[in-house]
């Protein structure tokens with residue numbers, strides 16, 4: 410199958426338990442919770458997205474004809490060295506495109522695979538690190554994984570229900586917006602109130618990384 414990728418880049422994972430890890434990011438085009446067009450944002454299920462995932466015109470992006478071509482490009486971004494190869498599949502919503510062939514091709518090139526998903530589609534069982542970020546007003550079907558990363562505040566979130574899901578780590582991430590400072594304070598208060606959760610920050614934005 411053909412994969413549509415907005416952009417691809419080598420950086421440090423900025424968020425979550427793996428923050429600080431060298432990783433190739435693959436940003437798939439398209440999402441099922443927003444078209445990506447500003448005109449549609451107010452009416453979307455997910456209205457706070459900080460990312461351009463429309464089209465395939467970003468740096469390192471494009472249409473990849475098959476899994477081998479995409480995995481070769483990921484390996485090219487990583488460069489020499491077989492140790493600790495790490496790829497993060499994000500978007501957009503990566504589970505609209507990730508399939509057996511891609512998981513096998515990345516594993517075949519020695520990559521540990523992480524995913525950033527909204528959880529509305531089941532995550533591929535071959536993924537090595539599953540990060541789910543639930544969106545208020547959506548139906549999350551992927552209720553197990555390595556980290557649940559809740560962007561905060563999101564009115565309408567049933568926090569007690571989330572706490573019953575089968576995740577190894579529960580993370581609270583302040584929403585980046587015009588109200589970023591208030592949102593940081595709200596996320597700190599959340600973590601102070603609920604010891605099961607830990608604060609995570611978008612460190613790449615603070616460090617000037619992609």
Ligand SMILES: C[S@@+](CC[C@H](N)C(=O)[O-])C[C@H]1O[C@@H](n2cnc3c(N)ncnc32)[C@H](O)[C@@H]1O
Nearest residue numbers: 457458459460500501502525526527542584585
């Ligand atoms: C752009 S999304 C792509 C992956 C997937 N669609 C998802 O939502 O998890 C990557 C991560 O950024 C988070 N995110 C998006 N907009 C944000 C914002 N304004 N502030 C903080 N985190 C945000 C998402 O919740 C998700 O954890």
Ligand SMILES: Nc1nc2[nH]cc(C(=O)O)c2c(=O)[nH]1
Nearest residue numbers: 421422423424499525613619
């Ligand atoms: N450095 C860096 N870390 C990230 N963690 C999650 C990201 C994403 O947009 O999915 C992201 C990103 O875009 N850049």
Ligand code: SF4
Nearest residue numbers: 440443455458501527
């Ligand atoms: S689900 Fe993820 S990619 Fe889609 S609009 Fe929301 S934050 Fe952006």
Ligand SMILES: [Mg+2]
Nearest residue numbers: 459460499611
């Ligand atoms: Mg991002």
